[in-house]
Amino acid sequence: MKVTCGTDIIEISRIKESIEKNGKAFLERVFTENEIEYCESKKKQKYQHYAARFAAKEAAFKALSWKIGDKYSVCWKDFEVINTEQGRPTLKIIGVDLKDIEDIDISISHCKEYAVANVTVLSK
Numbered sequence: 001m002k003v004t005c006g007t008d009i010i011e012i013s014r015i016k017e018s019i020e021k022n023g024k025a026f027l028e029r030v031f032t033e034n035e036i037e038y039c040e041s042k043k044k045q046k047y048q049h050y051a052a053r054f055a056a057k058e059a060a061f062k063a064l065s066w067k068i069g070d071k072y073s074v075c076w077k078d079f080e081v082i083n084t085e086q087g088r089p090t091l092k093i094i095g096v097d098l099k100d101i102e103d104i105d106i107s108i109s110h111c112k113e114y115a116v117a118n119v120t121v122l123s124k
């Protein structure tokens with residue numbers, strides 16, 4: 001049994017600038033349809049939620065980098081954050097072979113300036 005984790009912190013202003021500058025092209029390159037729908041539903045707070053998902057994807061890469069290695073080329077949309085009805089985030093992985101991975105957990109937090117995410121992976 002092996003446990004790996006990854007964490008990331010990001011300035012929300014960085015993501016806000018990218019969205020304002022590159023609009024839909026940036027959003028559709030980095031975030032899935034479900035993620036865009038979730039963040040846009042947060043109206044004025046949406047940049048915090050986008051930044052948190054960006055951090056989540058970086059954290060997921062860190063937690064899985066030992067497995068991704070040279071074998072897979074992953075892109076942003078290979079990692080998707082989906083919230084349960086209670087608001088708890090879950091991480092869906094699309095582009096990586098999951099056969100040795102037993103469980104994944106994610107935690108997210110954001111305030112006015114920063115967003116952070118932590119991903120923990122349990123593998124065989």
Ligand SMILES: CC(C)(COP(=O)(O)OP(=O)(O)OC[C@H]1O[C@@H](n2cnc3c(N)ncnc32)[C@H](O)[C@@H]1OP(=O)(O)O)[C@@H](O)C(=O)NCCC(=O)NCCS
Pocket residue numbers: 048049052083086087088089107108109110111
């Ligand atoms: C859910 C809760 C923990 C969020 O915390 P917060 O300080 O308001 O906000 P944060 O920025 O730190 O966290 C927001 C993220 O929490 C995550 N979250 C929301 N509900 C969650 C839940 N039920 N379980 C785990 N994570 C949750 C989400 O990922 C959310 O970000 P997202 O909407 O972009 O996905 C908080 O609103 C809450 O309910 N607190 C109650 C705590 C309590 O009862 N304490 C007393 C005893 S411990």
